Amino acid sequence: MNLTCPHCGFQRELPADRLPRVAVRVTCPRCREQFRFEPPAPMPPELPAPGTAPAEEATPLDAAGAAALPKAGFWIRVVASLVDSTLVTLLQFFFGTALIAAAVALTGGSADQGLGMAIAWSFGPALGVIYYVGFTGYCGQTPGKMALRIKVIRTNGNDIGYGVALVRETVGKFLSTLILGIGYLMVAFDEQKQGLHDRLVKTYVIKL
Structure with a gap:
C-alpha cells in the first residue's frame, strides 16, 4: 500500500x-x-448471490439420524418386489432359453445333453442372486426400489455394501421365507418397518 x-x-x-x-x-x-x-477498513465477507443459499457441508448420517428417517412400509415394498420379480423372470427366461438352446446345439442329443440342460437351468437362480445382491450392494436400490424411491441402508447410516447385501438377500430372505413368510410380515408391524432379514444384518428400508 x-x-x-x-x-x-x-x-x-x-x-x-x-x-x-x-x-x-x-x-x-x-x-x-x-x-x-487511518488504516483501510477490512473487506467485508463475500455474500452469496441473490437467490442462492449459502453452501453447507453435508454431515454424515449417524445411527440416530438413520432411525429418524421415514421408513418404507409393507405395501410399498411389496410393489417394489413385484417389479423386481417381473424383471428377474424376464431375464431368466431370455438367458435361460438361450443357454438351453446352446446346450442342445452343442451336445447334439448326446449323453452330455442332460448335463448341459442342468447347467442352463441352474443359471436362473444364480442370475436372481446376482441381480439382487449386485444392485443392493452397489447403491442400496434394485430397479424396483428405484421406481418406488426407497433404499436399503445400514442402521448406523452407512451404505449397505456387497457383503451385507449378500447375507441379507440370501441367508436373511431364506430365513424370512422359511418361517412361512412371517419374516416379511414383520415389516407391517415393526416400529422401524424391519423384516427378519433387516434385523439380521441391521438394515432399514427408507423412503427417499
Whole structure:
C-alpha cells in the first residue's frame, strides 16, 4: 500500500504487515509535516448471490439420524418386489432359453445333453442372486426400489455394501421365507418397518 503525504505528495510503499492497525499520526520524511493516517477498513465477507443459499457441508448420517428417517412400509415394498420379480423372470427366461438352446446345439442329443440342460437351468437362480445382491450392494436400490424411491441402508447410516447385501438377500430372505413368510410380515408391524432379514444384518428400508 502507498502511504502519501497530503502536504508535499511524497509517497512510500509499505508492506501490509507493517501498516498500523489503528489510526496514528505520522511525520513525512521529506517535509517533516505531520498528518493522520487511518488504516483501510477490512473487506467485508463475500455474500452469496441473490437467490442462492449459502453452501453447507453435508454431515454424515449417524445411527440416530438413520432411525429418524421415514421408513418404507409393507405395501410399498411389496410393489417394489413385484417389479423386481417381473424383471428377474424376464431375464431368466431370455438367458435361460438361450443357454438351453446352446446346450442342445452343442451336445447334439448326446449323453452330455442332460448335463448341459442342468447347467442352463441352474443359471436362473444364480442370475436372481446376482441381480439382487449386485444392485443392493452397489447403491442400496434394485430397479424396483428405484421406481418406488426407497433404499436399503445400514442402521448406523452407512451404505449397505456387497457383503451385507449378500447375507441379507440370501441367508436373511431364506430365513424370512422359511418361517412361512412371517419374516416379511414383520415389516407391517415393526416400529422401524424391519423384516427378519433387516434385523439380521441391521438394515432399514427408507423412503427417499
